[in-house]
Amino acid sequence: MKWTPPMHRVLGDRRAILILLGPALLVYSLIMLVPMVWSLGYSFTKGNTIDGFTGNGLDNFQRLFTDEAVRDALWFTLKYGAVVTVGQVVAGYLLALLYVFFLKKSSALIRTLAFFPVVLPTVAVGLLFQKFFQVAPQTGPVNSLLNAVGIDSIDFFGSAGSAFWVLIGMDIWRSMGFYAVLLFAGLVDIPDEVLESARLDGASGLRLIRHIVLPLSLPVLMSSLIFSINGTLKVFDSVVALTNGGPGSGTTPLTLYMFQTSFTYSDYGYGSTIALLLTVVCLLVSLVVYRVSQRDLTEG
């Protein structure tokens, strides 16, 4: 019998591979794939947990195209996703530049302080912002400041427009520390020699950043963008904590509308259909961003 290394003999054996990978694949399938297919199945049903479910063909998909609330929720989701993604990455990048070029010695302390909101519970942050921006029964700090300079109190949560911007501000504040650290790592990777030679050639300040630092940061910026857009499209906890989708349904994203449809209105079939729409939107946006980033890298 020809001698072969024991490791090769174990891992080369097809049975060994199956035994080692099988459980992981099985768990993944049960926890991820089965529920996804199950949910897709629900998209073709009508009913609820009390009365049971019956098939209704493509009615749920047809309803998807005529439901005004879905269009509103989809529009809110896209609008929110675009604004918060840009806000998170821009705020994060500005902070990262601050850390690297302007704060040098105290950078670690400021990084820690800026990162702090990331670890706070979303509900706590939601309550904090509610109190900050509230108008009644007590005048919150923001309205107190406005009153101090002679401006009447604004009911920020009373209209969808102003509630939207408070929500945007909260989410950017909450997560910019994370993106700052991510982008900071990208910035410190830029070789000092490149920066030094650029300075010797006369580039300084904004010109240095615009022509040297920014292009070299592109890979990590694109990564941040992809990471951010996926998170923001699926926003749920921030909205529930701050506005609960209100006023009315003025700040209701697809995720919350799906949740309400399934669990408050007990319309699981249609809720699953909305979930499918959300999945498709996320895939499309990710695909677009990914292809853009691929092209940029190729040209670079």
Next chain:
Amino acid sequence: MSPRMSRAHRARLSLFTAGAASLSLLATACGGSGASSSSAPKDFSYLSVTENTAVKTALTTLSKGECEAQNKALPLKVETVPQASLDQKLQLLAGQDALPVQFAAGNAPALTNQLEGSGKIADLEKELKDLGVLDQIEPAAVSTVKALYDGKLAVLPYEYNIEGIFYNKKLFTENGISEPATWDALVDASAKLESKGVQPFSASGQQGWPLTRLISGYLYRSLGPDALKKVAEGKAALTDPEYVKAAEEVAELGKKGYFGKGLGSIDYDTAMNQFLSGKAAMFYMGSWALSNISDAEQNKVGAENVGFMPFPAVAGGKGAIGQYPSNVGLGITLARKSFDDKAGDWTACIAKNYGATVLKDQGAISGFKVNGDVKDANEVTTQVRETIGGSKQNVLWFEALFSTKATTISQTNAASLVSGSMTPQKFMQTVQDALTAQ
């Protein structure tokens, strides 16, 4: 060859060890406990809403008093969820055939009717008759329950409320205002109060229903007692001009600032507090508020300064001022599956003793008869009790006959209607669409 055999053996052992470890991890990851479904309940389990403490408090009192024996046989165990999550919880429990012995039966009567239709709820009329305590429920309460639940006694009237406008007598007197009997007089009174720097109304925009109550109040006066029954039956639509008119009138109050600032952020407790601390002159609410009004710690203006008036008449309307909106609060019912002798004994004890207990301890009125002598906590409570006793015809509320979805949409958009960010036409259209979508 011996070392080689030994190594092969060790390799085979490693293989099995790795496989076994993976399988045990798999079992751990996927393992779930099997559901045990014993038929006899171990507790008198009661699922309530966080916001309602009155029933829980009274049941706890009974469990240590008149119903002590029943409590020993089947201990009271109260669990609460926020009211906004109640319907979701009930649907999941019903789907798992795991409803508690007693539970708050859904924000919208529609859900309770669905549970009843699926055979989840005990046949209370039959059970109470068998227990010999059906006569312990006031006839008016029985008729209100049946009006809500397709002619069935689907819930117990732990609360029996009529609704109207509580007002601050002192603020009215100081500003030369008498109790308004018509809608126009109410609007005039509000304008006068506003001009004197008094907030005319407090209301919870966050919950929404205190605002939509005003819409239905107006409709019952302008179009008569069957105004919303017609909508439920499809004979009328909320988008009809005479229905939109009601939304317009209520929105006008908001437009003039009569509800104060930040209405959408005001919750029930805050609104109650605004009234009881004298910051608002009027508070549309049900008689369950009497327990707060009777509480000297909460009520800074004094119970003697609180008046109660019916929703005013609308000029040329078909409704009458004596038709009070009535409800049984958050309907509470019992599960069919777990209604056994012990649960029956508990229920009979509640029927006999709850009315007196809750009136004596909390100054609250229920749909159960009051046995024994109990003195009213204050004059306004006496007035409300006499009004209930003398009431001949009652009406419901805006969402009483709505689906769960229409109820939610109505209540979450009410603040937008009143604060002016949603037009009356749009509000009624949105709710009507939710009704029609069934």
